[in-house]
Amino acid sequence: MEPRISIITLGVSDLEKSYRFYHDGLEFPTTSKPESGIIFFQTSGTCLALYPLDELAKDVSSTLLVDRKGFTGITIAHNTKTKEEVDTILELAAQHGGKIEKPAQDTSWGGYSGYFSDPDAYLWEVAYSDAWEFNTDGSLVIE
Amino acid sequence: MEPRISIITLGVSDLEKSYRFYHDGLEFPTTSKPESGIIFFQTSGTCLALYPLDELAKDVSSTLLVDRKGFTGITIAHNTKTKEEVDTILELAAQHGGKIEKPAQDTSWGGYSGYFSDPDAYLWEVAYSDAWEFNTDGSLVIE
Numbered sequence: 001m002e003p004r005i006s007i008i009t010l011g012v013s014d015l016e017k018s019y020r021f022y023h024d025g026l027e028f029p030t031t032s033k034p035e036s037g038i039i040f041f042q043t044s045g046t047c048l049a050l051y052p053l054d055e056l057a058k059d060v061s062s063t064l065l066v067d068r069k070g071f072t073g074i075t076i077a078h079n080t081k082t083k084e085e086v087d088t089i090l091e092l093a094a095q096h097g098g099k100i101e102k103p104a105q106d107t108s109w110g111g112y113s114g115y116f117s118d119p120d121a122y123l124w125e126v127a128y129s130d131a132w133e134f135n136t137d138g139s140l141v142i143e
Numbered sequence: 144m145e146p147r148i149s150i151i152t153l154g155v156s157d158l159e160k161s162y163r164f165y166h167d168g169l170e171f172p173t174t175s176k177p178e179s180g181i182i183f184f185q186t187s188g189t190c191l192a193l194y195p196l197d198e199l200a201k202d203v204s205s206t207l208l209v210d211r212k213g214f215t216g217i218t219i220a221h222n223t224k225t226k227e228e229v230d231t232i233l234e235l236a237a238q239h240g241g242k243i244e245k246p247a248q249d250t251s252w253g254g255y256s257g258y259f260s261d262p263d264a265y266l267w268e269v270a271y272s273d274a275w276e277f278n279t280d281g282s283l284v285i286e
Contacts (some may be wrong), residue, residue, distance in 0.1 A: 001169045005189050007283065008220075044148070046282065056218060064213075068214075069208070071211075074152065077152065
């Protein structure tokens with residue numbers, strides 16, 4: 001199997017609301033509209049998609065139990081090129097309906113990071129470290 | 144905020160077991176070892192990471208409730224360049240401890256897709272459509 005994640009799909013409770021959060025708020029680019037039933041954002045390498053939660057569950061299996069009361073076990077990280085961006089992005093998310101789950105702080109691994117959650121409580125870590133290198137497309141260099 | 148997902152982290156119950164599934168089974172490349180406490184796989188654009196579930200929850204907040212009994216609301220898609228690859232990858236996952244949640248089949252949107260789950264029940268869709276175009280790094284062209 002080629003090592004490639006093509007799309008991350010978040011099952012959302014209100015497609016219009018999530019579209020506004022990611023597109024109007026965080027300024028993720030897309031030509032999709034909520035009326036089309038699914039939103040695709042072009043992000044570096046991996047596409048972020050939003051789709052109604054019930055329909056996403058049904059797409060997997062008609063018997064799939066949706067249970068989203070607690071932490072789902074998945075986090076999405078956005079690694080920044082400057083320390084200041086961490087604060088800026090957390091504030092941006094909070095201004096547009098996200099919630100700061102962990103204010104930006106120095107980490108045990110020598111970086112600086114915080115977490116926000118989106119309108120459906122999906123967790124994003126925003127992190128910076130001066131030890132990181134980036135490829136030309138903005139992706140992290142993993143050694 | 145730049146539209147970029149740097150890392151997807153899956154909180155796993157058994158790091159060694161998940162490492163074997165993704166590295167030995169699906170052949171995702173990495174120089175990380177389970178002994179290091181976290182695994183980073185270099186995938187196109189977005190890095191896939193494995194980290195113990197309890198520690199990931201603790202990294203967000205000491206009060207975060209872990210609840211992973213049902214569908215978490217997130218799916219990861221791997222889009223293939225041939226229809227045959229969909230079947231091959233589902234079989235590969237099943238041979239290495241994954242579970243086929245939905246056998247490959249024609250879809251309502253004119254494609255061909257199926258789902259497998261990893262050892263922690265995280266869902267991967269493996270999908271093909273002859274309507275898709277790919278960038279040189281293997282990522283989907285999103286219009």
